[in-house]
Amino acid sequence: MQQDAYGSGSDVLSGFDWVFNDSVDDVLPYVDAVMAPTGSNYDGLRPSGLNIEQIPSLNRATPGLEGSVGSNNPFTPSEEPENSRVSVPEDRWPMEWHAVPAQLSSLPPLGQPGQLPTYSRHFELSPISASTREGILSSIRQSMQGSPWQAVSLSGFPSEATLDRCIDMYFAHFHKNVPIIHRPTFDPSKDHALTLAMAAIGVCYTGLFGAISFSNALSELTRRLLMFLAEFDPRFVRTGNFVAAQLLQSIHGFSSGSKRLYELSESSRSTLINNARNMGIFEHRTRSCSVQGTLQQQWAAWIYEERMRRVAWALYLHDASSTYTRNAKPYISLMDIRAMDLPCSTEHWESDTPQAWAALHPWSRSIPPNVKYNEALESILQKQRQSEVAIFDDYQKHILLATTMRLLWETMELEFSAGGSLINDHGGLSERRKLLHAAILQFSTPLTTSSMVQGEADFEAKVQLSRLAQYAFVIDADDLINYTHLVWRGSPTSGPARKVLLEWGAKNPRKVRQVARAAAFVLNTTRQFPYNHHLEAHHAFHAGFLVWSMIPLLRSLQDPMLANSLPDQQLPSPHGVCQLDCLASDDPVEGERVAQWVERGGSCVLRMHAVPDVLSEEGSQQILQQTADILKRMPVWGIAQVFRNAVLRALQANEQ
Structure with a gap:
């Protein structure tokens, strides 16, 4: 052939x-x-x-x-x-x-003999008592009565100490990414379904043998309990706890590594959002805190309002992530959230006592002020200055960045979908894309060694924002991702899709280089700065795949016969090595060299970590091997090993 x-x-x-x-x-x-x-x-x-x-x-x-x-x-x-x-x-x-x-007939084993040493907790949380554990078991058994599912043996249900460990690990590692539970006042006995959903995620971080399998089984039991509660009392569907538990289930399902849970998460996403919309969670919440109330009463009322607001924003972020992780259309309308306030500062949300909370805003006897979402977004889009972004909390930045990326995705969809040729103002759409892209790049900050020592939490937020901002180059590359997926699927779609990609690359050489650079950057950050984020394996997998997909397009652009016909290809004599995945922070000279290559192209040797020559015969295989190695070092979420198995299969096929 x-x-x-x-x-x-x-x-x-x-x-x-x-x-x-x-x-x-x-x-x-x-x-x-x-x-x-x-x-x-x-x-x-x-x-x-x-x-x-x-x-x-x-x-x-x-x-x-x-x-x-x-x-x-x-x-x-x-x-x-x-x-x-x-x-x-x-x-x-x-x-x-x-x-x-x-x-599912029984819970898989969790841990091995002697694997449960004395555990020192991160936080002082309300412990799970024997009565709370028995109440959770009773709720699970009740959900099985008269259900179409077979009975599940609960003999392997974890002890109180193990459940405490799971909840503590949830707050220590997962909560920072989805801060919807108020840790200082969390009580595991108040809502059994929510506690189970949190434990199903927390157990993934425990390092216990069989944690991923046990997590998936526990998630299945949680799903059955939620369905039973919804059937028993439909009003429960429109409560904050029910929506929060469903959200955690959906987030877990997409990264669990289970086909069943992944499918359930995607198929139930619209139902989850519809339940939240019907309960009015996206409406501007009327503040119920009273200046006349005691400090404890003000704090409690504020916690309720802020928690509902945070659940709404977490739903929005989860829904918006579908655009850049699965290229799927989001369900939450931007009109739904237009009147909302952004969440308060992380310092307010993490305050352990009413006094610590009130001390953060001593100038006011009332609740802390909130930032209007619309005003914040307009300041980012109109002024496009880094100083404007700097005034926001990291979680607020994440919301603004996700919105800007979603606007870019919807612009691309409008321009390149069926019927897009009927749009007369393509110039206006192109200008909108440039404006959105400039706004997105404000969130990509230098990942320097000096910035690491300023604070681990702050640096992690910088990594996550910078990594996400780089995906804008992929979204901005017309509808490239659809054709790379067709190549991914294999015959009979791959041949025609490759032809279209090569033709597109010849017309858009700068975008080819931008995508290759952005994907290499994302792959390098997941290698150097992994944090066990629930979407981290998705980022690594897609980044490696996109670099692999761009290699034949880059090879064609290095062809002198082709390059001389392109307006931005000067193709001088080879001028050394260009580090495609450099972070452009501690080595500004290397960063400038990469930036110039992206803008003007030219003949050079492209290299990455563990890949001496990206465009060589071995380059494609080395990219896949590096991706597999990165995924191997992601032990928390099951999807990482599923992705890794696929990459290894591709390597085997390439060797034959």
């Missing part, structure tokens, strides 16, 4: 279909389809009538990274019994698999 620009006549990523397919392992306990040999039949079902050559340009109409990933297997690849591994071919295209009852 004739070789193409991607280096091989065969589909290098033909073994990646599991990302988009659901397999029969959902009906077979302990089957790990992702461990099946590369030689297995992974062709799956393909959509009929798809002819990419008839599409004149990159088109956003193609679905993005949507579907179920992972496995319903209660064991992870590293914990699964050797004699239970069965090779099962993938035989479902996205959303075409038939749902089956979960085969």
